[in-house]
Amino acid sequence: MALEVLERRPEGRVGREALTIVGRKTLRKDAVAKVTGRELYASDITLPNMLYARVLKSPYPHARVKSIDVSKAVEMGAVVITSQDVPQVLFNPRLVSIPEATYKDWRVLTDRPLFVGEPIAAVAAETEELAQRALEAIKVEYERLPAVFDAIESMKPEAPKLHETIILKDREVKVERNVACRLEIAEGDVEKGFKEADVVIEREFRTNRRYHNQLETKAVVVNLEPGGGVTIWCTTQTIHNTRLLIHEIFGIPMNKINVKKISLGGSFGSSIHTNIIVPIAVALALKAGRPVKLVYTREEDMHDHVSFQMIFRLKLGAKRDGRLVAGQLQAIVDIGAHQIQAYPILGVIAGWWVSLYKLPHVKYEGIAVYTNKVPSCAFRGYGNPQTTWAVETLIDELAEKLGIDPLEFRLMNYVGEGDIFWGQGPTVKTVIRSCGVEELLRRGAELIGWHRRPKPGQQKGRFRRGIGMGRGFHTSSAGSPVPGSVIDYSGAMIKINEDGTIDYITALMDHGGGSLEAIAKIIAEELGVPLENVNIITADTQTTVYDVCTHASRGVYAGGATALKVARQVKQKLLEMAAKILDTYPHALRIRPDPKRGQGVIYVEGIEGKEITIGEVAMTARHKNWGTIAAVDSHRTEAGPPHFTAYFVEVEVDTETGIVKPIRVVAGADIGTVINPDLARGQIHGGFAMGMGMALLEDTPYDPDTGDLVNRGFLVDYKTASAPDMPRLKDFTVFFAETYEPTGPFGAKGLGEGAFNPAAAAIANAIYNAIGVRFYELPITPEKILQALRGGGENV
């Protein structure tokens, strides 16, 4: 698919003939270690003289610790820490935004827990079992306080208060009615806009509260270094922000904190911030004077992170001819007990919303509300899948009311090339320079048989099939021409070894999607070397320059652009040295990979004999003492371009059981130049599986009596898609649009989140097409379907 895309690229852009590595299927470098069990993850690290840690967590959703007696645990030989043993500072575990957008309300250990699972104390002992026994020997006297589990209830004057004051930058902020923060945006005159509209629809939507269920639970190992330093292996999407936070909390100089890059067993946003176990393990190691390992159980992990849950009040107005004229959105976001990125998400919800369809008049109000639940953090798409589900549901409804084909309605109104895109909310804007939306929609419609889909609600019989679509996008990085409230830059070092192989050293994390594989290809392409020669180095904070975080689908786009910039600097040095040796000029030289020699070969076009391998240049540079051919630099992209996606899904609804099965999927993606075709398809497969979970399966409701999760954190009661739930191989089609992003490395954009964002919306619209009922609350469970069908097909 990718090769076909490149072949037909418009002239003046990089054509297939010019690309030898980018766009071709290659084997990922870490695959052999991963299929043989040799790949190491944080929980695989064992150090000599290491202690095992366990965390004591609040069994109550809201309480005050009146007393805590750790004497028995200490007698058993355990090292114990409570809130008295940790620095008394408020912090925010996510450091991706600037201080003016980072509200602080967390402590390492608390004596006033605000959710079931909030850490109260921690122990370290010789074995995990002893640590657990010591934990059970700690006596805590709690004073139970009233708790609240619903965002609307939480804003009422009689609701229990979670936080009195929190910190923004260096100033105290008083919390009123449990509102963590709010954001209002208006453009145009929304009242006037709705007056001009011929059709207006307003709905309330409620999303689910989804648990990431990354396969690896949160884990950390801390080693103590002589002189008060710490070395940390942990589940993280950002080693540098982890180091910054440990510095902020403990005051350890940054050059004495080393955070090691290690493989991540999935994350999906759940380690966009420093997981709370990291400072806990550091505090334990410092007190014990020994290395400490702390790995959460699955049940603990489910009490550690969750998606944002939203209540949207969405109103859209359109003219009879199909032009949207006005939109109003109120987003009430249930953030749980603490802020990780509450303020930023209010901005991005607005951004995702206004970047889907052109709305001349808009009004937005975002309110983030505290509840006594697990704190919410980013979850693949960062509010975009939720927003897109609501918008794409309402767009479908509006089109139907207007009597316009929903596909054409979307094409009439979408935000595309030349329009302004709010990549990460109102402070991160860029002009869209590449857009394949029309191609995605037209080709997708053709492949699924859009125009042959049934009429909603016309079917009889037990099994009813329907086709639905959802379109969307995600930003590729939070880059933009001016600094916004989100920090976004990457770093890379590239050096040429004396044998012509290349070391690529970066702090950028690869969560498994293959970002670093793609970047290795970008480097190989630019330097003209075989891909095998580019080595992705396992690095740490001591040996790398800053990289903000792998999030916002920025790995390939922003990380790749940074590596490309550095590769060009290296190439310049390399060609200067080669020109000296070959008695020519740097700009007269070309490089081509020579797989036979296993080298990049530098040559003068048309003159025989004027050639030398990169290894020979590097070795000559050594013997002549010219130095290492290397460069290191940081880079901020001047844009954060959207990558676009569209899902067309056919579902089968069993009206006896209420079970919905997606049986056919056509997914199109505009990601600019496709660098890793098989891994890109894999992102889409995985995005769809997650979208199915969001639409049909996943939620973490609370039991108001216990204040705990209804499932108590047990995975047996948190269902995600398994293999038989997916469509068959031949029924899942993935295609890529023919686009080229001028600001991206070799024309590439991101994909990770766009691959997921519109999937749930497409499934929901397909269900409507099958049974004629719309659902405004996720997930659409079999119970809800049966109830709706029994209720005579009323929308619910």
Place this chain on the structure above:
Amino acid sequence: MEIEFTLNGVRKRVQVEPNELLLNVLREKLYMTGTKYGCGIGECGACTVLLDGEPVLSCLVLAADVDGREVTTIEGLARGEELDEVQKAFVEEGAVQCGFCTPGFIITAKSLLMENPNPSEEEVREYIKGNLCRCTGYMNIVKAILRAAGVIPQTP
């Protein structure tokens, strides 16, 4: 108590507690960290190993129960640098992303192909339903297993 068993073809003698789980003994005492902890309650399949050729969830097996028996973990499949067919297919079909579920899937797939060398797509999907993956959507995993069985050709 002391147990003795064969681990990937090598005799092992190890001291274990009567309540100790095979998963923990493999990971913490024998440093075979390829077998992963994902849930501890038999829901995710990340800890799957072969016990006398049968797939078991090592988080639900007492170490004491493997005394005198034969255990194969992910580390026991390749011969040196030469990968097993299933491993090779997982690499070549893009069936690996974060890799945390991969050992469990490969062991489960090995077991399937020993029972049924020519499985249909439905049979593959059904057999691996106890293994969870959050990255791949299973498509390339199913493809890799069918490909390892020779049922479908390698994807170009």
